[in-house]
Amino acid sequence: MFRDMFGKKKRYNSVPSKKSRKNVPEGLMQKCPGCKKIFYRKELNRNLFVCPHCDYHVNLTAYERIEQLSDAGSFEEWDENLETTNILGFPEYEEKLEKDKDKTDLKEAIVTGKLTIGDAPAAVAVMDSRFRMGSMGAVVGEKIARAVERARKESLPFIIFTASGGARMQEGVVSLMQMGKTAIALERHSRAGLLFISVMTHPTTGGVTASFASLGDYNFAEPRALIGFAGRRIIEQTIREKLPKDFQTSEFLLEHGQLDRIIHRHELKSILGNVLDMHRTGGESNETRA
């Protein structure tokens, strides 16, 4: 919902200098949003899209994330047929959706399914901030709720990777209610004694932070991600005060006791695999009311 933070960057920057543009096909190079250095995408990819120069964690698409984490060939996608409708008849909404579908090859701002990490199975939901800033409309809420419910029925842990500007304005109060819908699904999953891990990535704000992103048994984050409830500009206007530079970063949250850990992308797969492994027996003994 806080558009200002999306202002500058474009996910796949093509080559900036005129000279190199002649020689290098579009999409082959990418600029690091952290240090502005240009890298071959291949080189970045080999480093899990972490900048070799400044360690900035470049945003991943949903499928890149899944590829980095899952054991080869283990991912099975769920509910890929769900598409957004213009519930409120909001002006110009369809056009915006179509544009993002073309741009991303996605149907919505989230991909859900099942995978294994180090042989441990889990249900997973991965948000993709390229699509409508990763905002949460009815389909995002529905896909999360369905994945959580299916995880509960199959006694699976649930892992979510958040990347979202918050609510989707064009779906108004229906978007707001997805906070309730996802929380109520997670409550059941939790009551069944099952594990939920939330991994917050850049950016995670607004209604997404104030619902499922903050409800993990473990709340993790990637380094230097923007994570917060209200937008920086709105807070500065309200309190008439300049905010510190690191305000609402992962590091700020960790310092204020809001996160379990910050996890470097290079360690993410092994730590998640470990945590999953330590909870393998969960979900059977506590299943009293589910």
Add this chain to the structure above:
Amino acid sequence: MKHVLDFERPVIDLREKISELKKLTEEKDIDLAEEISTLEERLEKLEHDVYTNLKPWDRVQMARHPERPTTLDYVNHLFDGFLEMYGDRHFGDDPAIIGGIAKFEGAPVTVIGHQRGKHTKENIYRNFGMPHPEGYRKALRLMKQAEKFGRPVITFIDTKGAYPGKAAEERGQSEAIARNLMEMAGLDVPVICVVIGEGGSGGALGIGIGDKILMLENATYSVISPEGAASILWKDAAYAKQAAESMKITSYDLEQLNIIDELIPEIMGGAHKEIENQAEILKPYLRSSLEELSAMDNEQRLEKRYEKYKNIGAYAAIEI
């Protein structure tokens, strides 16, 4: 001087004209009975026309009316022996959310609500009804207490939103709201939420998950303020009126979207015209909701609550 909203200006003007004529009749001993009765008829019609055709933006003004009844107004008229309880037991007390125990028609309940002020001094004390994390955590503490003692929870929603401040972020505004959503989802007692004024975003929802969502006719419920939406979508807060229309934020819209369970009619001209009568109108809705929910066993009630939220939203399933 009473606060007058733009759209009701013609009504107010006509009403003033009638009282002038009446004064004239008395003072100058002129017989204007006929004119007065014609104007009174016209007034009745005008009132009806104005107040039964409110546009979304008019209702936003109604919901924000400075004299609009607050949580404490309803608490005083609907419950007996309200005893307020303070503090979240971790950091402090947040006057933007009040809570406590009371009796509703003889039976104990826990009452929680956003609390704004009606004048500047009170509004500053109440932080304009915009809570910090402590408010949500106090609310949760009182809800868990209600669960322990098996009494229903009734919440009143009336906030522009959770406070966007530095300290609020540092102390986990997101976590406090998120936690409440999840805990309210599983609360083992009847939970009834009544939207009485502005239902502003996550800050409203933070005490707004329940078995029954009731909403006053002129209340609003929205993901962002119309001004906020307008400045993001059209880069200009002046489009707020348009945003209010597009975002579907009125009680009638929410009824149609199947988000609220009951739309509670308001007194002609708005709840602030006769607070006590408005509370009387609300009362039977609370009573019947409580009766219905108390008759269910916990399992059944939680299942219905789950289904209710599961069904919010719409999507298309395409062939692939």
